[in-house]
Each structure stands twice: as structure tokens, then as C-alpha cells.
Amino acid sequence: xxxxxxxxxxxxxxxxxxxxxxxxxxxxxxxxxxxxxxxxxxxxxxxxxxxxxxxxxxxxxxxxxxxxxxxxxxxxxxxxxxxxxxxxxxxxxxxxxxxxxxxxxxxxxxxxxxxxxxxxxxxxxxxxxxxxxxxxxxxxxxxxxxxxxxxxxxxxxxxxxxxxxxxxxxxxxxxxxxxxxxxxxxxxxxxxxxxxxxxxxxxxxxxxxxxxxxxxxxxxxxxxxxxxxxxxxxxxxxxxxxxxxxxxxxxxxxxxxxxxxxxxxxxxxxxxxxxxxxxxxxxxxxxxxxxxxxxxxxxxxxxxxxxxxxxxxxxxxxxxxxxxxxxxxxxxxxxxxxxxxxxxxxxxxxxxxxxxxxxxxxxxxxxxxxxxxxxxxxxxxxxxxxxxxxxxxxxxxxxxxxxxxxxxxxxxxxxxxxxxxxxxxxxxxxxxxxxxxxx
Numbered sequence: 001x002x003x004x005x006x007x008x009x010x011x012x013x014x015x016x017x018x019x020x021x022x023x024x025x026x027x028x029x030x031x032x033x034x035x036x037x038x039x040x041x042x043x044x045x046x047x048x049x050x051x052x053x054x055x056x057x058x059x060x061x062x063x064x065x066x067x068x069x070x071x072x073x074x075x076x077x078x079x080x081x082x083x084x085x086x087x088x089x090x091x092x093x094x095x096x097x098x099x100x101x102x103x104x105x106x107x108x109x110x111x112x113x114x115x116x117x118x119x120x121x122x123x124x125x126x127x128x129x130x131x132x133x134x135x136x137x138x139x140x141x142x143x144x145x146x147x148x149x150x151x152x153x154x155x156x157x158x159x160x161x162x163x164x165x166x167x168x169x170x171x172x173x174x175x176x177x178x179x180x181x182x183x184x185x186x187x188x189x190x191x192x193x194x195x196x197x198x199x200x201x202x203x204x205x206x207x208x209x210x211x212x213x214x215x216x217x218x219x220x221x222x223x224x225x226x227x228x229x230x231x232x233x234x235x236x237x238x239x240x241x242x243x244x245x246x247x248x249x250x251x252x253x254x255x256x257x258x259x260x261x262x263x264x265x266x267x268x269x270x271x272x273x274x275x276x277x278x279x280x281x282x283x284x285x286x287x288x289x290x291x292x293x294x295x296x297x298x299x300x301x302x303x304x305x306x307x308x309x310x311x312x313x314x315x316x317x318x319x320x321x322x323x324x325x326x327x328x329x330x331x332x333x334x335x336x337x338x339x340x341x342x343x344x345x346x347x348x349x350x351x352x353x354x355x356x357x358x359x360x361x362x363x364x365x366x367x368x369x370x371x372x373x374x375x376x377x378x379x380x381x382x383x384x385x386x387x388x389x390x391x392x393x394x395x396x397x398x399x400x401x402x403x404x405x406x407x408x409x410x411x412x413x414x415x416x417x418x419x420x421x422x423x424x425x426x427x428x429x430x431x432x433x434x435x436x437x438x439x
Contacts, residue, residue: 055263078235241379382413
């Protein structure tokens, strides 16, 4: 019987050639170990926080995070994958690409922070002090150092950023545990997120200085920034659509039902989304090789993409079977009776995981084919559908209505809208039937 790592090695070797199979398999392993470690320990700490804070304050915490998450999708400019692609295609221009990406992210982060803090200062309610959002806006500037992740990912060397992230994570995990035991107020946990962003930025910069083969930072030229941002704009808008249809439910729940409903919903989502790191790590590690395979005109390009889709199907179905069997007990043991309503949300929300995993894989195909404009159409449609469905389903079904809205909108993004366009219709067929038999 093949082990999971053997399956990864087989697929990665077919995707990019046996000569780089070991590097990609190791890269995937590092990313998976990183996510397993951080997600496992991180979720346990978040669950502990949820129990101590209670649904109301935990809802405020997640409401503020959802707002900043939407803003971060804008200030990221969608540059990550564009930078990876350009460094792979033009390795001699790596310095110019990395520097241009860093400057663009830095300027966008400052603009987002100033705008958010300004708006938050005029918005305050008894149930959600706006200063929580204003504090979190400081993290937007620190996101500029994510360009370091792009560099190491382009070199299939995620081990470096994994070590940097885990070092910071361990420090912050210890602080969060101390804050929980000490009974610190909600605002203290929000400030911890800012401190974490600062430490991670410093760790990334150190990793770039210590492990990059040469200095990658030069003074960027506007001529280098403009084409990167232009190519990334559809991805940024698509990413904004993604974060809207994945996080607007919590915003609308907070507005329509109150912060306690956000806390219950967020508790379920924390469990439902635990496994998302697996398809993300696999697809991210294979992306550089997929681009190279596409550029070489290999006949196995689409065939191996189908194998990737098949793997995503298997992972999603395993997650669903587990939650359907153990979800109720999981909620009771982890969160307690105060979050009992989260089980119904979890059962519905986990179904959307099928579309998430397959969507992550299909996104790499869209990037390799330079069809980013379609990502914008798909996620834009999904965001609209999700907002509309939330508007009607939340009053009718309560907190579970938001889960229905999310799952349906994810299906629309993956299958409903792409089948309408000739350029993307083949991807729908490949996703629905990722087998060579019958082709």
C-alpha cells in the first residue's frame, strides 16, 4: 500500500520531472509539517481562548479579524504568485522582481493602515469597539515582508520560511497561553497579533539576508513595479472575492444577529478549515514545476493536473467522513456546551471543503495559463452570491444559514461560473471527471 509521501513523490515527479522530484517532495513535506504543527497547536490555543472569552468576546475577536482579512486581501495586491512566476521565468531578474514587489506591498500596506485607522476612529459601537480594528490595521504594513516567502517558494525552499514562522509561532504561543492563564482582556490578545506580525517580518528579513545566495534588495524602478501590479490586479480582485465569500458571513452575522453568533460560527469554521493547509501546501510546492512543464509544452501537463484534482477529491472526502462521524463529540469536548450550536454549522461548512481543495488546484492551472481575468469573474460572482444568500438565509436559518451560503457560493466559484466560459470549461470537466478512463 502506497504511503501519502509516496503518492506525493509520484505526482510531483510526473508533474515536473524526476530530476526535481526530491526537492518538491521535501518542500511539500516542510510545508505540511509547518501547517500541522502550527495549525494543531494554534487551534488548541484558539479553542482555549474561545472557552475563556465566551461566544460574545470571541465573536468580537473574529469579527475584527474578518474585517482586517478583507483589507489584507486588497493590500497584498495579489503579488505572491506573480512574483513566483516571474522569478521562475526570469531568474536573472530576480533582484528587480523581488524589490519591486516589496516596494509595492509596503506602499499598499501603509495606505491600508492609514485608511483603516481613519475610518475606525469614526466608527464605534457598544458591541464592537472599533479600536480593535484600528489596532489590527498595523499588521497590514508588516505583510510587505511576505515577498520573502515568494522568493523561497520560487526556489522550492520553503524550509527556510517554515523555520522562521515556527520560531515566531512558538514565542507567540507561549505568550497566548500566559495571557489566557492570567485572564488578560480581549484587547491584549489583539495586540499580540500585532506583535506577532512585527516579529515575523523581522524573521523573514533575517532569513532573506542569511540564506539568499546574493542580495536581492535593490532600489526598485517604477517600470518594474507597474507590470507586476498590472498582472496581479485580477488576482488581487479575485483574492478579495475569495476572502469576501469566505469571511463576509462573519461580518454579516455580526451585523444581523450579534457578536455571539459570530463566536459560535467561528468556532465551527476553525475546525472545518483545519485541513485546508494540505491542498495549499501541495499546490504551492508543485506550482513552479507546473509552470516549467507548461513552458516546455509537455504532453503530460493536463494529465498530471487531473491527478492533482483526484488527490484533492480524496482529501476532501476524508475530511467530510471524519466530521460527519465525530463532529458532535468534537464540539462538546473542545468548546463545551456554550458552543453547542456550532455542530450544525460544522456539518454544513465542511461540505464546502470539497470546492476549496479543488479550487486551490485549479487556481494554479489558471495562473500557469495566464487566465487571471477569469479568477476575477469567478470569485467576484461567488462574493455576490454569498452576500445575497447570507442576506436571505441568515434571517431564515440563523447561524447555519451563513454556512449554507458559503458552501453554495464555493460551488458557484468552482463549477457554476467557469462552465459558462469556453476557456475555462475544460477545467470543470477535468475536475468532475479527473480520470484518464473514457477520455
